[in-house]
Amino acid sequence: MHITNEFRRSMNWLHTWLGIALGGVLFVIFWMGTLTVFHLEINRWMMPETRSVTNVDAPLDPVILPKIAEMEIENESTIFIGRASERQPHIRLIKFGGSAEREEAYLHPETGAEIERTDTYGASGFFYPFHYSLHVGWMGVGYWIVGLAAMAMLVLTVSGVFIHRKIFQDFFTFRPKKAARRSTLDLHNMTAIVALPFHILFPLSGVLIFALTYFPNAMVVGYGGERAGLSEDRFGFHQPAVVGEPGALPDSLDAFVSRAETVWTERSGAAARADGVRIMNAGDASSTVMVQHAYPASAVARLQGNMTFETASGEIKTDFVPLPISNASSWIEGAHFIRFDSWAVRWLFFFGGLAGSAMIATGMLFWMRARIRKGMEPLTVRVVRALTIGTTTGIMASSAVFLIANRVLAADAAAFGVGRADLEAAAFFVVWIASFIHAGLRDKRAWADQCWAMAAFCGLAVALNWATTGGHLIETVRLDQRAVAGVDLTLLAAAACAVWAARKLNAAYKNDLAQADGTSKVLPAGLPAE
């Protein structure tokens, strides 16, 4: 295919405008998504009561059955038991459905004692939903903005590839000693091109995961508009109809779990471990027990099995084997969830996320600089710069504040009519908003200021973890609390990077001041492609 200059120019136009319109949102999604890679590890850090790993394979029955016997159960109740795992070393016991409120408890996997955990959303309840809903709940607008941004990301990636003539050369081109404009573009091109498969995989799989939200009708047409049929075929999820007559509660969950695991292990050839058990219509005559294999350790594809038993008779009711097309979809989705057992992939995806964040930030920065040189009202410059700074360094520094708030708030803290967990989130948002105001006031100097702030916040978070839990690095390594040690080390590394960036930015600012005598060159119209 011959690429004309006109085509390249039109791609450049598309790339520029989509980047301006959605670059900020994309950075927020990428940054929060990057933190989400380690959401379970950050949870351990934020809920010190759940840090120590015990025997996660202890039998369920002695722990769960007495708890279920104590529960007030209606015929419509579903009881979900999330099994303990290395990354999540406690059992989650959740009851929902019927007229009662949802109840959730964390249980010690051996003793069954309820863990009085810190009142926090944790990373799973804050960073995680941030990256797919932006915490904009109203009419599901957040999901749609993220979906739109993901589609834009794919268009940006493809148009970006067409803009560049020298893809292969860009692999290794980073010239930090050249002019800031040049090295910014180098970094943008390099982070974009080397991680190209990553930049395509993640927005694509993200859209796929929410396919039912974005296209609620397309997939259920074949099932007469009923979601239940789709849920059975695609997810092996079978919801029995309530009969309204009393039925038995299961007398053993371990028996069901072990039967399902035996079948799955034989089928796949790799040791399968169920990750959850669901008692549907608990106490009703229609009750079933579903054993789930939603996040296999040894496969990328999620959802490798779902086996449903009749609670009363113990007979297998449904045995879900994913169809090939379903499995292909599950592979793409599983790659996004990263719940499988591969620390190498998890870390590389974390760095991929950082590379993506750097790509988006440098893209915005490059456009802003080029635009300012072409001439822009001083007030507009200030606003655009404040928005860029707040969106990038501002959100990074605020994320560390979320961790700080988690460590300093008292266990029963409450203010302004909200509880502790909401106060942590409020701390994040207050600092984030403040970062925009600060950037507006301090203008260019805000870059370095906020990097210094981030370095200080990250260091403070590590110190506070030590002060409030006694879990300094030597201790957490000694106790083999890898999640906590990993979060601390990553915070320290982030602090070091922030100090380095702050010093560079400060030097660049002083350099700018020295040169600010009207010698800045005006770029020719249109953004240079190379």
Added chain:
Amino acid sequence: MSAGLSWGLLASASVLCGVGMALLALSQDRNWRTVGLAQARAPYGRGLGWAFLTASLVPVLLRDGLSFAALLWPMLIAASAIGVAMILAYRPALLRPLARIACVNEGTAAPRNGA
């Protein structure tokens, strides 16, 4: 698979991938000049680079199988490329030992490049 073997395969994949990427970078004139070796670069450097890169897929496949390799390998390539670019930007001399295996020795100099 034992943890040791698993780490060993990952390490060898990383090394092969990194060396492959470095050789590919050195096969470009600008990067070759950056390293600052007196000799001209040999024409086989690029082929050698591709060979190393392809070879790095083998330990990844042995370690995790195709399904995981499809995720791990492209990310290893990305990490290696960024690593090589950073070395070229800040410490290009580190690539000299590698450049020596991909340069033309005096006396046998090929007619091209004529450095």
